[in-house]
Amino acid sequence: MIVVVANSKGGVGKSTLAVHLAAWLHELGRSVVLADCDTQASSSEWSREAMPDVPTVRLDDPDAILDELPALAREYEFVVADGPGSNTETSRALLLRADLALFPCKASLLEARALAQATAQLRQAQDIRGGVPEGVVVLSMVGKQYRLTRDMRTAAAALQLKLADTAITLRQVYADAPGQRAVVWHMGTRARDAAQEMRALFAALLPDVRRAQKPKRRAAG
Numbered sequence: 751m752i753v754v755v756a757n758s759k760g761g762v763g764k765s766t767l768a769v770h771l772a773a774w775l776h777e778l779g780r781s782v783v784l785a786d787c788d789t790q791a792s793s794s795e796w797s798r799e800a801m802p803d804v805p806t807v808r809l810d811d812p813d814a815i816l817d818e819l820p821a822l823a824r825e826y827e828f829v830v831a832d833g834p835g836s837n838t839e840t841s842r843a844l845l846l847r848a849d850l851a852l853f854p855c856k857a858s859l860l861e862a863r864a865l866a867q868a869t870a871q872l873r874q875a876q877d878i879r880g881g882v883p884e885g886v887v888v889l890s891m892v893g894k895q896y897r898l899t900r901d902m903r904t905a906a907a908a909l910q911l912k913l914a915d916t917a918i919t920l921r922q923v924y925a926d927a928p929g930q931r932a933v934v935w936h937m938g939t940r941a942r943d944a945a946q947e948m949r950a951l952f953a954a955l956l957p958d959v960r961r962a963q964k965p966k967r968r969a970a971g
C-alpha cells in the first residue's frame with residue numbers, strides 16, 4: 751500500500767505526519783519504507799536518526815516516483831511517501847501512484863481553500879485511475895481547544911475529501927522531535943498526549959493494520 755502525504759503548501763506538517771506514520775507501522779511489526787520525495791530531504795534524515803531500522807529512499811523527481819514506487823510497493827507492505835512543498839509535477843506523480851493520499855492542512859478556511867490546487871490533481875488522478883487514491887484531510891497544528899467546526903467540514907466536503915476525526919494539535923513536542931532525533935512516543939511523559947493523538951489518527955486511517963496485529967500480540971503474550 752502506498753500512502754502519500756501531499757499538499758503543495760510547505761510547513762503544514764507533511765514530514766511530521768510521514769515520519770510518524772512510518773514509525774508507527776514499523777513498531778507494529780509491518781514492513782515499511784519511507785520515500786522522501788522532497789528535495790529538502792528533511793524527513794529521511796529525521797527518520798534515519800529516530801528509527802534507524804526503517805529504510806528510507808529519496809525520490810525527488812517525477813520520473814523516479816512513477817518508475818520506482820511500484821517496485822517499492824512490491825518489496826514492502828507499506829510505502830509512506832513524504833511529498834514536497836511546491837513542485838506540482840512531483841505531487842502529480844505521487845497521486846498517480848498512491849493508494850491513499852493524506853492532506854495535512856491547518857484549520858483555517860484560507861488554508862482549506864489553498865488545498866484546491868492539490869485536490870484538482872487528486873481529481874485528475876482519480877479520474878485516470880477509476881477513483882483511486884482516496885483523499886483524506888488531516889487537520890494539523892490546531893489549537894488545543896479546537897473542535898471541528900462546521901466551516902471546516904463544509905470546506906472539506908466542497909473539495910470532496912474526507913476529514914479525519916482526529917486532528918494533530920499544535921504542540922512544542924512535535925517541533926522538538928526532529929532535534930531530539932525522536933518520534934513523539936519516544937519522548938516521555940511530556941509527549942504523551944501527542945503520542946496518543948498520532949496513534950488514534952493512524953488507527954482510524956488504517957483500521958486494518960490495527961486489526962491484523964491483534965492475533966499476533968495475543969500469540970506473543
Ligand SMILES: Nc1ncnc2c1ncn2[C@@H]1O[C@H](COP(=O)(O)OP(=O)(O)O)[C@@H](O)[C@H]1O
Nearest residue numbers: 760761762763764765766891919920921924925
Ligand atoms: N503539530 C505541530 N505542532 C507544532 N509544530 C509542528 C507540528 N507539526 C509540525 N510542526 C513543525 O512545523 C514545521 C513544519 O512542519 P513539517 O512537518 O516540516 O511540514 P512540511 O513537511 O509540510 O513542510 C517543522 O518545524 C515542524 O517541526
Ligand SMILES: [Mg+2]
Nearest residue numbers: 764765788792
Ligand atoms: Mg516536509
